[in-house]
Amino acid sequence: MIYVLGEGSKKMASNITLLRINLSDNEGLILEFFDEKISRVGVNKGRPFPDNFVTLTFYTVFEQKRLKVLEDEFCRLISSLSDFTLRLACSKDPFNVSLNELYYDLLNIDFPCILDEKLYVKLTLLIKILACIYSKLEKRYTFDFNSFCKFISKFMLGEGIKLYSKYDLFKDKSYEFGRLLQLNVRNIYDYITLIAALKTLPLIDFKSSRILVFYLTHVMRILDECNFKNFDTPIDSHIVRVLRRMGFIKHFRASHIREGSTIFKEIQYLARQVFPEDPMKFYYLRYVGEVFCKVSTPKCDECWLFSLCKTFFKT
């Protein structure tokens, strides 16, 4: 059950204000933390937009799908995957060759991760689609938000869908393609369209698509002129853990949350309460989750939000 936010509840209102103040005050620190994270895989403002987009997509997918089995090689894998994609985009006819062969030909190493068959097929498709996107995107450093939405939705409906050769593989994504088609027919090109378009990529779900947009708009700031009011906040295990311990939600795991479910809507409502101008900033809580509010060894003494935390007072 979710803790229902009563409109007239004074305590809740003060908690929300405190949360906003704490997160806003430490915004610089939090952004630095995220910046450091993505710079490990070679993402920085000095590189053109397409390079950063491709690398960030891989990073988000690997991070969210918990594919960091080889923890040490994780960053190297993503940077090599993005290099591989960029080279793939420049080659003539890469789509008829298997991933392993190409990998060896281009980088002189075997594919550095052992994946099961389904995942391998999906990853191959993701690489091919991203290579195609890379070759079409202009080599600019920043992009207009709406034009990027338009580009990616048109691309996925036109050329992207052609790359889904197997019907079985496509069936997972048919819902997202249908939704994107409707938005396209209605000429809507905004945040919702971008999320719908990103979700049509293999291995990207509602969670990773929002995190990718967060990295592009809030951390890297390479998508201009956005109206942040309509944005959602990404919800991952860190956010859910922090909210649960603070007492905003009760006994929910991140894996139980689906897009459009009650708990999803409630967390979005909470995010809009805390940051009405830009709900995506609510994802700053991830910093708290990763640095202080760890799974087994929470550092409550160092946490800024201890005064809001129910678990702190209990223990």
Next chain:
Amino acid sequence: MGNTGFFERKLRNAIRHILCTGRENFKIFLNAISSGVFENDRVEKLGIVDLIELFNLCSYVSKLRDQALLLFNRVKRFQDESGLWVDFSISRGFYKFLSDIGISISLTLDVLEGMLNLNLDKCVEFERGYKALLNLRSSTGLFKGAWRSIGSFGDLVFNFKFARLFRDIVPSERVSSIFNEVKGLFSPVSFKHILKRVSILRLLLPDYILAFNVDLEEAKIIFNEASDNFGIIKIVDSENHYVTLKFICSLMYKFKEVEYIVLREVRRLEKTKRRIIDVVGGLLGELGKHFRSYINRPLEKNDLLLEIFKLSLQSVFGTRFMDVCAFDVKLFADFIAKFGNRIESFSDFCEYLMKFTLKHVSKTTKRFRELGEVLWLSVHGARMHELLRACLKCFPHVNDDVVDVFAFYLFIYNIFDDFRPFVSNYSCPCTYDLIRVLYRIGIVSEPLSRGSNFFKRIRKEIHSLSRELFPKNPLMLYYISGIASKWCFENPQCIKVTRSSLVKCPFYDICAWRGVQENGF
């Protein structure tokens, strides 16, 4: 209704369900019960596991003893060098929960059981199989690790079966301890609870019936508790026809009464199926006229298409719900108004419908999954029947049944000449009219409400029945629904009074429902 009534009804349901939707080997077995012989062409196509299952089942029926001996000649070819029967590629039913050792134990035990029933225990194959099984046992003398994730209850299944089969050879203390354990599980106090909670233990039931002195009343109670409404025993949430049939076979082996019920039901089903084919063949013209009489005025092609669409919605949802479906009709009318003049053939119709769906239906629909499918089919190219189904399903209230009825009317009115080759790709629509008739003549199970799991299973039964009876054109079975609007109303008029004579329903003499109404159970 006591245990007996429920038992007989469930037993008949199970046989009917397996005969409709079961695997090929089970159908062969049930057909052979009445005729006493197999069709060799059908047996030749079976894989090793299907063959072993069939052999095991046949060994229990005295009538099929000769056939079982013939089957054994095939089965013994698959014994490997170690003496076991194995197929590691199998991944259906409860086999998918078994480890490699478990699969080999299960299959080998089944073959040895069949051989014991046929008194072939002095064969070389039997000895080799038995020795191989002994080698698979752990140091404690029991089978262990046969299941992937299920614990000791799972291993008990094979240990009990082994102890039952080789009661004379296995040390008596061990046999008695296993037998006591099983007897404790199925004690009158605990067996209902156990059968509900631990579905894996339902695998023990056939052996339990054979091993202990169980009377028919107790067997009936056990069957009623272990099976679902269709009379099928479920193992880990999936229906298992093999265990169900094995249980029925063990009952047939012990009680002549059950054999009689099974035999009677199989024969009745065969007779009913033959009658359906005769009725559809004989009354084709009359029933066709009946369906064509829904639209009695001459119409142009475009208007006819619109009327057909309305009719198909009406026959699935009923006239009362046509207001709800008004938007679908409006969308289809828009399509006809826009593209009607350009439609000349079935392929034209499907292509323009696809364009209309992508441009106009996509604006309003909430069926995104179907819309995505249409998009994929439009890019990659598709066969016309797939395209028609996908496009029509983007309409707000259209479902698979509506599409099938639409195809049926396209076939009846013969609007497009190039539609005939696609007919075999459609399945028989499941409307209330059709289900009412088929249920009353006792060939499908009892319908409850649309959208429930029951309905899905009945739909599956009807689809497989139509493919079995009319493989070239499954839509032909839908002609039967014409009987529903002539004789078989909700309050049926089995004999219709006309000016010239009394017209009996074509299923008058074989109708199980009429018999129940007149004579009771």
